[in-house]
Structure formats: C-alpha cells, structure tokens
Amino acid sequence: MKFAVLVFPGSNCDIDCYKAVEETLGEPVDFVWHTATDLSAYDCILVPGGFSYGDYLRCGAISRFAPVMNEVAKAAEQGKFVLGICNGFQILTEAGLLPGALRRNESMKFRCHDTTLKVVNYKTPFTKDYTAGEEIIIPIAHGEGNYYCDEETLAALKANNQIVFTYSDNPNGSVADIAGICNERGNVVGMMPHPERAVNSLLGSEDGKRMFSSILKTWRDTHGTASVR
Template structure:
C-alpha cells in the first residue's frame, strides 16, 4: 500500500503524518507537493494539518483551488481512501468532498488540548481497529474547528451513519459534538483531532495509531478479496 501526504504552502503536520505512516505502521509514503497533478500511484491520500496559504479568506479556502485538488477529487471518486486532518478537513469541506463548513471556535480562541473522542462508527476503512463506542484520547489544535451544517444535512449524516467521531466534552461548539465525518461512500474522512500526534505513549496517547492500522487492514483485506475473485474467475 502506498500513501501520499500532500504538502501545501503552510502545512505543518505533514512530517507528523509521514512519521506515523513510515515509522509507526511501516508503510510506504511520499510527500506530494500541491502543484503535482498525478496521484494514480497512491492508495491513500492524506491532507495534513497546518495553515495552508496562511488561512487567508477562510481556512482551506485557497488550498481548495490548488492543482492537486482536482486529482484528490478524482481519487475519491475512484474509491481511493482520502483523509483530511484538521486543516485537511477544512480543505475537504471547502472542496465539497464533505458536507458542512467550519466556523471559529465558540470561545473565539485557539484551542490546543488532548480530548476524549468517542468512536461512533467502526465499520469504515479508518476505524476497523476500534470498538464501537470506544473512548480514545486524541489531541486537537485549531482556531476554526467549530463544525456546522444545516439541520437537513445533519439528519442525513445521522441517518447514513456518517458521523465517525464525536467529542465527549465538546471543546469548540461543533454541532452534535461532531469531531469527524465521512462521505456517503465511506472512503473520505475528515476529522479535526490529530491521530498522527497520538501514535506513541511518549506523546501522551497511542490511540491514533489504530486509525492508520485500520487503513492498512482495510487495504490488505481488499487485496485479498481481489486475489480470491481473480483466482475463482480463472
């Protein structure tokens, strides 16, 4: 399996994501500059946290128009895995790959803390290694993490089981305590908490490690199914 970590001007969590993939789960990973236009060789695309383009206009509003994003959209449409973390989540929202929008935190302050997150759906490629309802410790660091959507969208997210993570003690005012959502197909995940910063006890938590392990497990299972189908067709 091959991962791509997209780097925008202002990204600052790309190295953390690279480390989590290469050193923690022993995955193959490349940095991909925002002007690159080919993601065909990758199975999972990671949009990391940071302050892309200085967060001018709105967080993620300029990065949404980077050349790479057309190819992220193409990869998502093809069923490849895409995960946006913090600023990456904001970019996915701006690009329309996930519904809703981000507002400033309810207290109008930047928040940096370790939060308790509840796993609301463990049947996605990103959460297979977690238990349903499990409480995990994942850090957050954002000024615009107050997720918002209209009531109709919220009902659809709830109905389709697209709410993947919720805050136990909502730190930013997000509607329905939402910390992470996926698209209807389940292959695109956006989350404000930083799993790449929770991959070792030295960091205060290793609960984020299983998110990356889940991705790897999902890919291996898909590969195994593909080989079985190919053998049966001969």
C-alpha cells in the same frame, strides 16, 4: 500500500503524518506538492493540518483550488482512501468532498490540548480497529474547528451513519458534538483532532495508531495480502 502526504504552502503537520505512516506501518510514503497533477500511484491520500496559504480568506478556501485537489477528487471517486486532518478537514469541506463547514471556535480562542472522542462509526476503513462507543484520547490544535451544517445535512449524516467521531466534552461548539465525519461511501474522512500526534505513548496517547492500522488492514483485505503486523 502507498501513502501520499499532501504539502501546501503553510502546511505544518505534514511531517507528523509522514512519520506516523513510516514508523507505525512501515509502508511507502511520499510528500506530494500541491501542484501535483497525478496521484494514480497512491492508495491513500493524507491531507494534513497546518495553516495552508496562511488561512487567508477562510481556512482551506485557497487550497481547494490547488491542482492536486482535482486529483484528490478523482481518487475519492475511484474509492481510494482520503483522510483530512484539521486544516485537511477544512480543505475537504471547502472542496465539497465532505458536507458542512468549519467555523471559529465558540470561545474565539485557539484550543490545543487532549480531547476524549467517542467512536460512533467503527465500520469505516479508518476505524475498523476500534469498537463501537469506544472512547479514545486524541489531541486537538485549532482555532476554527467548530463544525457546522444545517438541520437537513445533519439529519442525512445521522441517517447515513456518516458521523465517525464525537467529542465527549465539546471544545469548540461543533453541532451535535461532531469531531469527524465521512462521505456516504465511507472512503473519505475528515476530522479536527490529530491522530498522527497520538501514535506513541511518548506523545501521551497511542489511540491514533489504530486509524492508520485500520487503513492498511482494509487495503490488504481488499487486495488479498497479509494482515498488518
């Protein structure tokens, strides 16, 4: 399985994502610049956190126009796996690949600490190694992580089981405590917490490691190859 980690001007969690794949899965992974116009070689695309284009206008509002985002949309349509983390989640909402928007934290302060998440949907390609209702520790680091959508969209998210994670102690004011969602197909996930920063006990938690192992297991099940170690 081959992973791509997108890099925009201002990305600062791209190396974390790269190392998470390299060290926890041992699968091939490449950095891919925002000007790329072909992602056909990749099975999973990681849109990392950071401050792409300095978060000017709105977080992710400029990155959504980068040439590589046309290829991300094509990959999502083809059923490939796309994971947007923090600023990556913001970019996916700006690009229309996920519904809703991320607003300023209710506290108007940057929040950087561990959070407890509840696994709401354990049946996505990204969460199969978790159990329903399981609580996991994943850190956050954001100033605009307040997820918002209108009542109609929220009702659809609930009806389609698109809410993947919720906060146990909502740190930013997100509607319905939402920490992460997926598209209707389940192959695109966006979340504000950083699973790539929770893949080793030295980092304080290994709970994020299972997101990456879930992706690999799902891909191997689909392609009939050996299960992940």
